[in-house]
Amino acid sequence: MAGKPERGLDELYRDDPERADAVVFGRRGALKGASLAAMGAAVGAAIPFADRMPSGLVPAALAQGAQGPKMFTFEGKEAMIDLGQRPLVLEAPETLLDDEVTPASKFFIRNNGTPPEPPSDPKAWRIRIDGEVNTPLELTVGELETRFPLVTYQLQMECGGNGRGFFVPETRGNQWGxxxxxxxxxxxxxxxxxxxxxxxKESAKHVAGYGADIHLSGDPNRVVISRATPIEKCLEPHTLIALRLNGEPIPHIHGAPVRTIVPGWPGSLSQKWLTRLWVRDREHDGPGMGGTSYRVPVTPIVPGSRDDGRTFRDIHSMWVRSVLTNVANGARFPAGTREIPVRGAAWAGEETVSAVHVSVDFGATWTAMEVKPPANKYAWQRWSGKVTLPSDGYFEIWYRATDSRGRMQPHAAANWNPQGYGANPISRAAILVG
Incomplete structure (x- = not known):
């Protein structure tokens, strides 16, 4: 009886990456002869820099499988990557992030509960400030606009779990790219x-936010999420109670009519549908605080292990990261293309981005890109340049950023943790020429 035929490499990489690596790279860890031909057939072209390909590397062209990500179009939005419907979680493909200022239609969506009903009169929406203050306040949106100076800044806002999908083994939570x-x-x-x-008061240590969104259980008495920001960050002049986005009323899905923006820190601190700011004299204990929630290990733990987070620290500044916004993974170019312009964005939480480098030979050599300064503190930075190719074939554009403290995106996601925070490895996009 004939044996079952071996699966193709594209199927193997999708279903069993370890088996695929063993088939292709063998014991010597190099692509030669039949293995090189098999890999070329799997990715759809010759691989000019095959001799520089790291042993065991899963090609970017095969990493997501043939189907690619599941897409979903929400009202008022471009088509986005569907990571969940209850609650609604949508990721922006990197090529949607090609604007210097992100249009509302291209903002990612991260909900923790169900959005409240839109108010009939947004100006009458009220927020309360209480706790460790001398004079508790209750202010309408209209009063906020008239009583305090209005400021406008470009501000990065990033989900604390951005990059979670790069961890191995997989962690809990939405598998963000x-x-x-x-x-x-x-x-x-x-x-x-x-x-x-x-x-x-002198006793003020943290400020906890509360919103009007509804717990997925439907219980009106259960708080969806309530996280707190240290008072020092609250007093930083770019931390806002926001009323407008890109000159227009904030879209309801993004927290209208009023929300906080805590730039450079996890987006979970930027409370949507804001109703209350509770000034506390201690660390907050609301949903989303403590344990392993928005916290990372101080010292590394074994990937895949269980941990209660007692030795973890809260995430403050987010990690350095970059996106490539004008070339999509899987892009094809005409035969004879030898130069490709590339551009994108990079950011680094509390820091600035000092450099962005790009490679097309699997990281053997790197080319520096031009990096623009931020429009203001906490704005991302645009970068641009070009890559040169020696021939037609299969290539991968690798891109990495370095922050102002010299910390560079690593080759693999580091500091594994149960809820998957801080994965910021070098990213790559597969392209075919010819």
Missing amino acids: NGAISNGSWTGVRLADVLRAAGL
């Missing part, structure tokens, strides 16, 4: 101005 990021032009009042108007 790099697209849980936005750089909107936010208009609002400084949170510091409002807190000072309430008269902060």
